[in-house]
Amino acid sequence: MNTDTLTGSATNIGGQVKEGLGSALGDTSMQAEGKGDQLSGTAQKTLGEAKDAVRPMIDSARQFVQDRPFAAAALGGVLGLALINTLRGK
Incomplete structure (x- = not known):
C-alpha cells in the first residue's frame, strides 16, 4: 500500500462526510x-492500486537487466526495430 492509496481513501471518506453534512x-x-x-x-x-500492481513487474524487469545485460540489450534492439517498422507501416 502506498501513499496514493491511503490519501485516496481518506479523501473519499472526507467526501462522504461532506456530502452527508450537505444533505443534512x-x-x-x-x-x-x-x-x-x-x-x-x-x-x-x-x-x-495500479502502482502497487505494476511495481513487481518493474522490479522483475530491473533484475533481468542486471542479471543478463546482453540479452536485455538484444531484446531492446529487437523491440526497437519492431516499433520502428510498425510506425513506418511495414
Missing part, C-alpha cells in the same frame, strides 16, 4: 463538493 443541512453545493471529493479520492486510490 440542505446545502447542495456542499453535497456537490462531497461527491467531487469522493470521485477524486476514488481516482487517486485506483492510481495507487
Whole structure:
C-alpha cells in the first residue's frame, strides 16, 4: 500500500462526510463538493492500486537487466526495430 492509496481513501471518506453534512443541512453545493471529493479520492486510490500492481513487474524487469545485460540489450534492439517498422507501416 502506498501513499496514493491511503490519501485516496481518506479523501473519499472526507467526501462522504461532506456530502452527508450537505444533505443534512440542505446545502447542495456542499453535497456537490462531497461527491467531487469522493470521485477524486476514488481516482487517486485506483492510481495507487495500479502502482502497487505494476511495481513487481518493474522490479522483475530491473533484475533481468542486471542479471543478463546482453540479452536485455538484444531484446531492446529487437523491440526497437519492431516499433520502428510498425510506425513506418511495414
